[in-house]
Amino acid sequence: MTDREHSTKLRALTMGALGVVYGDIGTSPLYTLRECLTQGGGFDLSPDIILGVLSLIFWALIITVTVKYVIFVMRADNQGEGGILALTALALRGMRPGHRKTTAVMAIGIMGAALFYGDSLITPAISVLSAVEGLKVIAPAFEDYVIPITLVILVGLFVLQSFGTEKVGKLFGPVMLVWFVTLGVLGAWQIIRYPDVLGAIWPGHAVEMLFEHGWKGYLLLGAVVLAVTGAEALYADMGHFGRKPIRLAWFALVLPSLLLCYFGQGALLLHEPGAIENPFYHLAPDWAQVPLLILATAATVIAGQAVISGAYSVTLQAMHLRYLPRMEVRHTSEHEKGQIYMPQLNWLLLTGVLLLVLTFQTSSNLAAAYGIAVTGTMVATTLLAYKVARSLGRWKLWQAGLALIVFLSIDAAFFFSNLIKVEEGGWFPLAVGALVFLLMATWRRGREVVRQRLAEDALPLDSLLERLKGGSIQRVPGTAVFLTGNPRGLPPGLLHSLKHYKVLHQRVVLLTVDIQDVPHIPDSQRFELKPLSAGFFRLIMHFGFKDEPDIPNALEKKKIPGLPFEPMETTYFVSRETLIRSHRRAGMPRWQEPTFIFLSKLSTSASEYFCIPPNRVVELGMQLEI
Template sequence: MEASTTDRDHAAKLRAMTLGALGVVYGDIGTSPLYTLRECLTQGGGFDLSPHIILGVLSLIFWALIITVTVKYVVFVMRADNQGEGGILALTALALRGMRPGHRRTRAVMAIGIIGAALFYGDSLITPAISVLSAVEGLKVVEPVFDEYVIPITVVILVALFVLQNFGTERVGKLFGPVMMLWFLALGTMGVSQIVQYPAVLGAVWPGHAVEMLSTHGWKGFLLLGAVVLAVTGGEALYADMGHFGRKPIRLAWFALVLPALLLCYFGQGALLLREPEAIENPFFHLAPDWAQLPLVLLATAATVIAGQAVITGAYSVTLQAMHLRYLPRMEVRHTSEHEKGQIYMPQINWVLLIGVVALVLTFKTSSNLAAAYGIAVTGTMVATTLLAYKVARGLGRWPLWQAVLAALVFLSVDAAFFLSNIIKVEDGGWFPLVIGALVFLLMAIWRAGREVVRKRLAEDALPMDSLLERLRGGSIQRVPGTAVFLTGNPRGLPPSLLHSMKHYKVLHQRVVLLTVDIDDVPHVPDEQRFELKPYSAGFYRLILHFGFKDEPDIPNALEKKKIPGLPFEPMETTYFVSRETLIRSTHTNGLPKWQEPVFIFLSKLSASPSEYFCIPPNRVVELGMQLEI
């Protein structure tokens, strides 16, 4: 009886997680049928809508979904989990494991990961814009008079979406799964209603149609791949959200509902165009009968808002991981749920995304124009994922060389074909994600290099521990009751904040803890592995706190939970000392390049204070300022 109850509980949990995965993971790829087939058949002057062409395009879409999403991501890449977590930065951390710091191969792997993450931000801007815009454009099918209202309605929806981020998505998130289930059921139903009227369209599953399409149309066929890739946008989300739902629910949702619904919808649109070529204006909305088109517009808008929400949440998560892995400066993070640790809101990122998304809508005006900008960001991240997955397969997975090379060549040939076919569209809008990606990459690289310079400068000025302990044994420094925690990035010497405190106050606390926070290359660190404590004489302790890159680095909570004999961290008797560096231009020749110095100084000014980042209450912290040349 107990076993059957456990099985039922497990099955109920799996169903709930699968429904949740539908709402969060598949919003992006689930809304691709709104525009993909239309763009494939109309871009670059368009193709004639003959059966040969339509079957060829459908075959390309079918095999793109099978090879890129099903085989690459669902079967292979999702096996490379970092303690259950996925995503480009989690994969980068895995790939870097065991590599020598500073080595050129290490820098190359790090650069690939940063490029993939940087391009993700371009995707985060384009996805809400193209998804919501393509859904609202359905109003023109219902009634052409709505044409002039498409952009204003789209902007209002997007502004509302970003404004509501402040309230969190916990309550709204419970609706995402059922809405997306209804969406996928609608996709499949509409597709079947058209396929039964032209069942020959199912012949597109034969790969010969795809090969013939590419071989007989030469350059134009190659450019077509730049639109076919729209069918697989969101494939990266399957891997990135693995930590939220787990591998099994995501795979179950894909095979049981999402993939069949997508294929039926694409084939249904193809069947419709084979009978009514004039429906090419918007084949998706023409799938529905006249009476159902307005409800379909409303459902599509809800689905695209969910798709936008998923990408916005992903941007927060990637930013938080980048901050913890020291690729970006500290920013304000608000936790919007008392129950779900991963539900966060980042005001700075939110408003930058809103400005960018609205600017995109007002600049490009139609989803067709935005489609040209979409593919580069997605395919660039896909290429980076394949390269990093190869490194992980060889290093941690212990794959034989021939297996790893064969898998990498198959996936990389498809990814590279998609990427190169999109590069051609730089003038038509592809420049946008490249500019965003280059800017984010530059900021990440400068911040990483600048913090390394700061670390070296502080280490140069640090005094050895022995000299201070010698003075303490002589009794020349007065001690006061309580515990002082000095935060330092250097786990060896004395922190500048301690030296400045002694200079100003002429006293030291009875217990002094030199605390270093270390963000490991794993998502989460168990409580029993969080502490490294080394006691010295005269009441001094060296403590290293370990957090994962998805953990909240709450120092007071971690210290108060850990009961260390002889070292109490009572809230009213513990004071935290942090140094706040004021950076000035350097006269050194071995620091940052001159043109990078003002950028790094600007980023440092935007950075949140250590006390905010480490969740230290304002009434328990003392910030000591210091000037530092970089």
């Protein structure tokens, strides 16, 4: 690639990162400073208070986002992929299954991912609602229409998900470019008028704010954290754009624009305290407020789109890593694997978002619920990053320990300052996180029990091969592929097929799909084939947790010598277990069994998950006690 081509590609990726990665954090100026100065009864709008709050926001963006995420955490990539589950897979690498430390690391990762779903519900609600609330400033008579307009926009956003984001996504980058330039220009104008606000850069103002106001100053951190919401997206979307474009967009445009906007709002409040009603919209002159409202609404829709896409991505990873049951996945782009649509999850998210708006009514009320989801995931990321730095990054203990102390101290301060607001709305992300954590842990444990039960009931392959030598079993032309989770022994589906049909195909493939803890497996390492006797083959197919496990496509592309996979001559046999509770042997706690059985009924079939056409599948039912 020439330097010019490389430069063009870098610009395109940087523009894409603007549209997808920075939508959440980029819309935080709509409500952050207002919440900082009005929460908990509010502060008097003296210069010391305003400068102190601005200083806290400034250093939160520098330490938490810039140093922790952009510089430190983004170095911990799993073959270029980021995000809480990719980091969990990295942290678990080399650890012993079933060990206490392994269980603890897995629990931290699952809890971080679980809290992400709370964030996925709150972000679209608070972002769109805060933008539409600009109507109160522009035309107070329309205040009663804020909720209905917000609901209509949100419904439209989720309905459009089924069409994919390939075409609309091309508009995201330019819109967000205009948005960040607008933030910078509006803020810079106020700073030029009142440059004394730049004194907030001095960290002494932040320290003084915390120590002079005691408990009230500490609770203020619960609102300051709103300035760094969306920091996880920088890391989670690293696989889509790469580390360099995300960093370039942050340092060149996003960080300067955010700081200019926050300091501009502070400068305005220093001289017009009455603008505290909505300092963001008061930055603009009267003639520009309607265009600003339209632009802000577009930016918040993009922020909502980004977090919804993130929820799809995290769910797909969780399914492949066996933390969640299989759900329907539709690919909305012929070119980009990451652009997917999950109808079941989409409508669940829409229901939750609409209920949030109707329950909390204002962005100020939602802000109390927002912080816990974000800071909980940040704490989990810090702990996992420490583990990866020590085990894979080969950091010395004092280096990793120092980073852990600094980042965890700040994350914990943000988290516990938000924990105080449980009654005001913080209960919501905690409840969502606890529910998702329970479902993930139950599904993971349940699938282990199922695999153990199937392995216990499996018959040795040698006994069947002996019978085949005697010619007592008739063979028919073609290839039969039996899917099995156990790479040893005979799959139950084969025994049921033989029992009912009394015949076996000329070629029998015992296929095990192995989803590994890396994002992608190259085609050269996809297959592990072991020929057996009597036309039997043991085949293991390896996929990464971000690969699409399309079995027929992979087999037809491979062209294994002596083992043809002609579409019209290949039949796939899949077992579908009907789970029943066992009173003789308990593989999991009694209270978890009904939940796991319910999740199993919701899970899509293995044939659909592995992209096997319905006309080439035979599903064999069986009962299994757990």
